[in-house]
Amino acid sequence: MTSISNAKSNDQAGVWQRLIKLPIIREIAESNGAQRGLIVTGLSFIVLFVLVALFAPLLAPYGFAQLKGADGATFGVLEAPSAVHPLGTTSTGYDVLSRVLWGSRTALLAVCLGVVLPIVIGVPLGALSGYFRGPLDKVLVTISDAIYVFPTLLLAIVVSLVISGGQAGMWPGLLSAAVALSVVYIPQYFRVVRTEVSRLSSEGFVEAGRAMGAGDLWVLFHEALPNALRTVPLIMTLNAGDAVMTLASLGFLGFGIEPTAAAEWGYDLNKSMNDVSNGVWWTAICPGVAIIIIVLGFTLFGEGVNDVADPRSRKAPSIAKLLKREQTARGAASGAAAKEEAK
Amino acid sequence: MKSSNAKSGDVKVAKTSGLSGRAAELLRYALIRILLIIPTALILVTLVFFLMRLVGDPITAALGGRLSADKLAQMKHAAGYDRPVIVQYFEYLGQLVRGDFGVTFSDNRPVLDIFRQNGTATLELGIFAIIIAALIGVPLGIVAAVHKDHWQDIVLRVFSAISYATPIFFLGLVFKLVFGSWMGMLPISGRASSDTALTLTSAQGATGLYLLDAISLGSAPMTLDVLRHAVLPAVSLGLITGGVFIRLVRSQMVSTLASDYTLAGRARGIREKTIHKRFALRPALGPILTVAGLQIAMILGGAVLTETTFDWHGLGYELAQYLSNHDFTAVQGIVVLMAIIVSVVNCVIDILVAINDPRIRS
Numbered sequence: 224m225t226s227i228s229n230a231k232s233n234d235q236a237g238v239w240q241r242l243i244k245l246p247i248i249r250e251i252a253e254s255n256g257a258q259r260g261l262i263v264t265g266l267s268f269i270v271l272f273v274l275v276a277l278f279a280p281l282l283a284p285y286g287f288a289q290l291k292g293a294d295g296a297t298f299g300v301l302e303a304p305s306a307v308h309p310l311g312t313t314s315t316g317y318d319v320l321s322r323v324l325w326g327s328r329t330a331l332l333a334v335c336l337g338v339v340l341p342i343v344i345g346v347p348l349g350a351l352s353g354y355f356r357g358p359l360d361k362v363l364v365t366i367s368d369a370i371y372v373f374p375t376l377l378l379a380i381v382v383s384l385v386i387s388g389g390q391a392g393m394w395p396g397l398l399s400a401a402v403a404l405s406v407v408y409i410p411q412y413f414r415v416v417r418t419e420v421s422r423l424s425s426e427g428f429v430e431a432g433r434a435m436g437a438g439d440l441w442v443l444f445h446e447a448l449p450n451a452l453r454t455v456p457l458i459m460t461l462n463a464g465d466a467v468m469t470l471a472s473l474g475f476l477g478f479g480i481e482p483t484a485a486a487e488w489g490y491d492l493n494k495s496m497n498d499v500s501n502g503v504w505w506t507a508i509c510p511g512v513a514i515i516i517i518v519l520g521f522t523l524f525g526e527g528v529n530d531v532a533d534p535r536s537r538k539a540p541s542i543a544k545l546l547k548r549e550q551t552a553r554g555a556a557s558g559a560a561a562k563e564e565a566k
Numbered sequence: 567m568k569s570s571n572a573k574s575g576d577v578k579v580a581k582t583s584g585l586s587g588r589a590a591e592l593l594r595y596a597l598i599r600i601l602l603i604i605p606t607a608l609i610l611v612t613l614v615f616f617l618m619r620l621v622g623d624p625i626t627a628a629l630g631g632r633l634s635a636d637k638l639a640q641m642k643h644a645a646g647y648d649r650p651v652i653v654q655y656f657e658y659l660g661q662l663v664r665g666d667f668g669v670t671f672s673d674n675r676p677v678l679d680i681f682r683q684n685g686t687a688t689l690e691l692g693i694f695a696i697i698i699a700a701l702i703g704v705p706l707g708i709v710a711a712v713h714k715d716h717w718q719d720i721v722l723r724v725f726s727a728i729s730y731a732t733p734i735f736f737l738g739l740v741f742k743l744v745f746g747s748w749m750g751m752l753p754i755s756g757r758a759s760s761d762t763a764l765t766l767t768s769a770q771g772a773t774g775l776y777l778l779d780a781i782s783l784g785s786a787p788m789t790l791d792v793l794r795h796a797v798l799p800a801v802s803l804g805l806i807t808g809g810v811f812i813r814l815v816r817s818q819m820v821s822t823l824a825s826d827y828t829l830a831g832r833a834r835g836i837r838e839k840t841i842h843k844r845f846a847l848r849p850a851l852g853p854i855l856t857v858a859g860l861q862i863a864m865i866l867g868g869a870v871l872t873e874t875t876f877d878w879h880g881l882g883y884e885l886a887q888y889l890s891n892h893d894f895t896a897v898q899g900i901v902v903l904m905a906i907i908v909s910v911v912n913c914v915i916d917i918l919v920a921i922n923d924p925r926i927r928s
Binding site: 255257260261365366368369370371372373374375376377380381382384385464468471472475476477478489492495496499500501502504507508511514515516517518519522523526 | 605606609610613614617618620715719720723727728730731732733735736739740742743746747748754860863864866867868870871874875885886889890894897901904905908909912
C-alpha cells in the first residue's frame with residue numbers, strides 16, 4: 224500500500240463520515256437488512272411519486288380534462304386499454320392514464336400543504352405550552368385529547384364544508400383537505416413536542432442557558448426545541464400519507480375537486496363506482512393503485528426510520544463485524560499517520 | 567384470543583365479588599372516568615358547532631341562491647338564526663342536554679330517528695368488522711412478534727403496511743368488481759334482498775340487527791341472505807382494521823416477550839406456548855384494548871366510506887346523503903351524536919382496561 228492511495232482512501236472515508244451524518248443517509252447506514260429494505264423501498268416510492276408529479280405534463284399523453292384528441296375526434300367513453308389510451312377512458316371520456324399521472328400533482332400539493340400547515344402551528348404551540356405550562360397548557364391538552372379520539376374523516380367533512388361549501392375548484396379543495404388534516408395533526412405535533420420540551424426544560428443544558436441570562440424564548444427555541452424534534456419526522460410520514468388519503472376520501476364522498484379544475488383520484492374513484500358494477504376495471508384500479516403506492520411509500524419509510532431509532536429493534540452487531548470495524552478504524556489511523564509522514 | 571378473553575372475565579368476577587376494597591376502588595375510578603366524558607363531549611360539540619356556524623346558517627346553505635334575499639332573511643329570523651351565535655350555542659347545548667339533537671332541514675326527520683333507524687345498520691357492520699379484525703389481527707400479530715425479523719414477520723409487516731395504505735373504499739370497489747361483477751358470487755349492495763329486508767323490518771320485536779332478527783325468525787334462507795350481503799362490506803372494513811391490529815399486537819408482544827419476567831419464565835423451563843399466552847399476551851392486552859378502542863373512531867369514520875361504497879344504509883350512508891343535500895342541521899346532528907358515541911365507547915374501554923390492570927385504578 225502506498226501512502227498516496229492510503230491518503231486518498233482516507234479522504235474518501237472523510238467524505239463518507241460526513242455523508243453518514245446526514246439524516247436519511249445516517250438511518251440507512253445504521254439499519255439492518257429488513258429495516259434497510261423498508262427505508263429504501265419507501266424512499267423509492269416517494270421519489271417516484273415526486274418525479275411523476277413534477278414531470279406529469281411531459282409524461283401524460285393528454286391533459287387531465289382533455290376530451291378530444293389532436294385530430295379533433297372526441298375520445299370514446301369507457302374504452303378498454305389500447306395503444307391510443309394505454310389505461311382506457313372513463314365514463315366521461317377522459318384518458319385514465321393522463322388523469323392518474325396528473326393526479327399525482329394534486330396529491331403532492333395536498334401533501335405539502337397538509338404537512339406544512341399543522342407543523343407550523345402545532346410545533347410552536349407544543350413548545351410554548353410545554354415550556355411555560357400554566358392554565359393555558361391544561362386547556363390545550365384537554366382539547367387535543369378530545370380531538371384525538373374523534374374520527375378524522377368526520378372532522379375533515381365538517382372542515383371541508385366550511386372552506387369550500389362542498390363544491391370546489393382546485394385550491395379550495397386542496398385547502399379544505401389541508402385544514403382538515405391540520406385539525407387532526409396539530410394535536411399530534413402538539414403532544415409530542417410539548418411532552419419533550421417540558422421534560423427537557425428541567426435538564427441541565429437548558430437551565431444553564433437560563434443561568435447565563437438568556438431570555439425564556441431564546442432558551443426555548445435555541446436549546447429546548449431543537450432537541451425536542453426527535454419524533455416529529457415519524458409523525459410527518461404518517462401525516463403525509465394521511466394527506467393523500469384524506470384528499471381522496473373527501474373526493475370519493477363528492478367533496479372533491481371538479482374534474483376540470485384538476486385531476487383528483489378520489490373523484491375518479493367515486494365516478495368508477497358504476498363502472499365496477501358493470502365489470503369495468505380500469506377506471507377504478509388505476510387511481511386506487513396510485514394512492515396505495517404513495518401512502519405505502521410514506522408508511523414503509525416512516526416505519527423503517529422509526530425502527531432504526533428504536534434501540535429495542537436494533538440488532539447487536541456480530542463479533543465478525545465488530546472486529547472488522549476495529550480493523551478499519553486502525554487502518555484509518557495508520558493511514559492518517561502515513562499522511563502526516565508524507566508531509 | 568378465546569382463552570385470554572375468558573381469563574379476563576374470570577378476573578372481573580374475582581375482583582368484584584372478592585375484596586370489597588378493590589371493588590370500591592374500581593367503582594370510584596369508573597365514576598370519575600364517566601364524569602370525564604362530559605368535558606370531552608363538550609369540546610367536540612363546541613368544535614363542530616362553531617365550525618358549522620362559520621359556514622353560515624343552515625338555511626342559506628340549503629336554499630341560498632334559490633330564494634330572494636328577503637325571503638331568506640325572513641326564514642332565518644323565523645328559525646332564530648339571526649341571533650348572536652353565542653345565544654344559539656347555549657340554546658343548542660340546552661337542547662342536547664334534553665336529548666334533542668335537532669331535526670333535519672331537508673326532510674324534517676328528528677336526528678334521533680335517523681339514529682334509531684340507521685344506527686343499528688352501522689352497529690351491525692361495526693361488530694362484524696371488529697370480529698374479523700380481531701380474528702385476523704390477534705393471531706397474526708402474535709405470529710409476527712414470536713418470529714420477529716424472520717420472513718413471517720416481514721410478510722406480515724408488509725401486509726399491514728399495505729392494508730394501512732389502501733383506501734377502504736378502493737378495497738370495497740375491488741371486492742365488488744372481483745366477487746360481484748366478475749365472479750357473481752356475492753351481492754354488492756344493500757344489507758339484504760328487498761323482500762328479506764321488508765320481512766325483517768316489519769317483523770314483531772325487530773331489533774334492527776338483521777342477523778339477529780333473521781335468526782330469531784328461524785329462517786335459514788333469510789339468515790344466509792343477510793350474511794351474504796354482509797360479507798364484502800364487513801371484510802373490507804375488517805381487513806383494513808385488522809392490519810392496524812397486527813401492528814398493535816406485534817409491538818406490544820415484542821416488548822413483553824423481551825421483558826425480564828418472560829426471561830425468568832423461560833429459565834424456569836415453562837413451555838414456550840404457555841409463555842406466549844400467560845407471560846406475553848396477558849400484559850399486552852391492556853394497551854391493545856385501549857388502542858382498539860380508538861379504532862372504534864376509525865371504524866365510524868371508515869363506515870361513512872364503506873357504507874357509501876356498498877349502499878349500506880347506516881349512519882355513515884345517511885351522513886353522506888345529507889352532505890350532498892347541503893342539510894347542515896342533519897350533518898351537525900349526526901356528527902355530534904357520533905362524537906358522543908366515541909366518547910362513551912372510549913370511557914367503557916378505559917374501565918375495561920382498569921378491570922384488567924389494577925395499577926391504573928389508583
